[in-house]
Amino acid sequence: xxxxxxxxxxxxxxxxxxxxxxxxxxxxxxxxxxxxxxxxxxxxxxxxxxxxxxxxxxxxxxxxxxxxxxxxxxxxxxxxxxxxxxxxxxxxxxxxxxxxxxxxxxxxxxxxxxxxxxxxxxxxxxxxxxxxxxxxxxxxxxxxxxxxxxxxxxxxxxxxxxxxxxxxxxxxxxxxxxxxxxxxxxxxxxxxxxxxxxxxxxxxxxxxxxxxxxxxxxxxxxxxxxxxxxxxxxxxxxxxxxxxxxxxxxxxxxxxxxxxxxxxxxxxxxxxxxxxxxxxxxxxxxxxxxxxxxxxxxxxxxxxxxxxxxxxxxxxxxxxxxxxxxxxxxxxxxxxxxxxxxxxxxxxxxxxxxxxxxxxxxxxxxxxxxxxxxxxxxxxxxxxxxxxxxxxxxxxxxxxxxxxxxxxxxxxxxxxxxxxxxxxxxxxxxxxxxxxxxxxxxxxxxxxxxxxxxxxxxxxxxxxxxxxxxxxxxxxxxxxxxxxxxxxxxxxx
Ligand SMILES: Cc1cc2nc3c(=O)[nH]c(=O)nc-3n(C[C@H](O)[C@H](O)[C@H](O)COP(=O)(O)OP(=O)(O)OC[C@H]3O[C@@H](n4cnc5c(N)ncnc54)[C@H](O)[C@@H]3O)c2cc1C
Numbered sequence: 228x229x230x231x232x233x234x235x236x237x238x239x240x241x242x243x244x245x246x247x248x249x250x251x252x253x254x255x256x257x258x259x260x261x262x263x264x265x266x267x268x269x270x271x272x273x274x275x276x277x278x279x280x281x282x283x284x285x286x287x288x289x290x291x292x293x294x295x296x297x298x299x300x301x302x303x304x305x306x307x308x309x310x311x312x313x314x315x316x317x318x319x320x321x322x323x324x325x326x327x328x329x330x331x332x333x334x335x336x337x338x339x340x341x342x343x344x345x346x347x348x349x350x351x352x353x354x355x356x357x358x359x360x361x362x363x364x365x366x367x368x369x370x371x372x373x374x375x376x377x378x379x380x381x382x383x384x385x386x387x388x389x390x391x392x393x394x395x396x397x398x399x400x401x402x403x404x405x406x407x408x409x410x411x412x413x414x415x416x417x418x419x420x421x422x423x424x425x426x427x428x429x430x431x432x433x434x435x436x437x438x439x440x441x442x443x444x445x446x447x448x449x450x451x452x453x454x455x456x457x458x459x460x461x462x463x464x465x466x467x468x469x470x471x472x473x474x475x476x477x478x479x480x481x482x483x484x485x486x487x488x489x490x491x492x493x494x495x496x497x498x499x500x501x502x503x504x505x506x507x508x509x510x511x512x513x514x515x516x517x518x519x520x521x522x523x524x525x526x527x528x529x530x531x532x533x534x535x536x537x538x539x540x541x542x543x544x545x546x547x548x549x550x551x552x553x554x555x556x557x558x559x560x561x562x563x564x565x566x567x568x569x570x571x572x573x574x575x576x577x578x579x580x581x582x583x584x585x586x587x588x589x590x591x592x593x594x595x596x597x598x599x600x601x602x603x604x605x606x607x608x609x610x611x612x613x614x615x616x617x618x619x620x621x622x623x624x625x626x627x628x629x630x631x632x633x634x635x636x637x638x639x640x641x642x643x644x645x646x647x648x649x650x651x652x653x654x655x656x657x658x659x660x661x662x663x664x665x666x667x668x669x670x671x672x673x674x675x676x677x678x679x680x681x682x683x684x685x686x687x688x689x690x691x692x693x694x695x696x697x698x699x700x701x702x703x704x705x706x707x708x709x710x711x712x713x714x715x716x717x718x719x720x
Pocket of ligand 1: 273285288688694696
């Protein structure tokens, strides 16, 4: 029987394993799969904790409805009725500008204004800034298809103020990235397509909204909001996928030190327990090995690019080097819960903070307002983002210092003085890939190079999309590629 080893138990590795199992069953192929995870839990960046009635997301808290793969997988694994939208009554986001919170004008979609009155009346932009944004419609599209940074693109189309106050904190903020290095073509291709197709972002966004309305009118069911999540948190998705995999095919607390190719097979060298892991908890996954070698017909790496690079440092140093050239940043999230009677939060999902404000946090989400069922009405939960390209070193603060720093920031910005009833810190070291200028060429080179290693595949958020939905889509594609390779090879021999 053919054996596929999947390394990394984040959403990419898990969805690859699930699709591999299902696609093999559907096509009548016998495949043994083994998923190897360094840590003592599955889910990678996705980590939902339930503590004293609080539902806390340590990493991602939602997926984008515009990208259908996460919702599709949730429906497939029986979680369709668990998908929930953001709350209607609290919608809206604030932006910190000159030390004050300003409501994001209605109709501003990502960074593109689609309504005139809210743009005219907002206190967020100066008159010059508003005129410059409205003028976007008359700015001719750039000729040629060469890449450009987010910073240059937004300054060119919408002006400096739109970049500083909206695009940087909101759009680059999703990647915890620096707009002056982020590649438009790799990170936000839709905006470039809008410019190319419609000559203007405003025109393109209006056309897109019209189309979306038509689709919505034709479909039944509630209108999805931009961000969606699961009733019981994103961890529910990890549990549901895991329950569909065979427990004996999952190996926790196991790290690998290298991969060798020999006679059309792969030898995977295990290093046994990783130093920061504890023995696996229930259900009965395997793990805690003291090293060893596993043979496989195909290997799928769903680890971060810099980790995958370490597996090739001897076997293919050029590939390792290129993988290492995909930069990553570290971030942390700090969740604080307060008694609702002790704090007064602006009615919204939270606020974002432009880099020019020089604050220590990047953004705050009022998690108990954004999605229903995160905690009882007696409390409110606020989650702050720390680190990223702006302030990466802050991730190294210890828990006490980090909570203190975040409390100081919340006191200054929204006047929260109260003592939190709960605080949780989650660090995500080198977990957020940055699609900088040249990313598309780097990835093309890597995927061409990987052909030199038949049966070896790379998947995950480092390459073709940084979000959960992208990772799931890539998992499905990669599973298919591995099966095609294994069974077309059979036909040739
Ligand atoms: C703070 C934060 C917030 C985010 N918010 C959102 C959001 O709201 N919505 C959204 O769509 N996306 C969000 N993202 C991005 C999202 O988390 C990723 O798209 C997704 O989780 C990537 O999954 P992955 O499996 O590719 O990688 P990971 O989740 O990083 O999984 C990789 C796995 O590989 C394991 N591993 C590493 N080294 C080894 C080794 N040597 N051997 C074996 N295993 C190893 C790791 O332990 C880990 O489990 C966020 C990311 C962060 C960090």
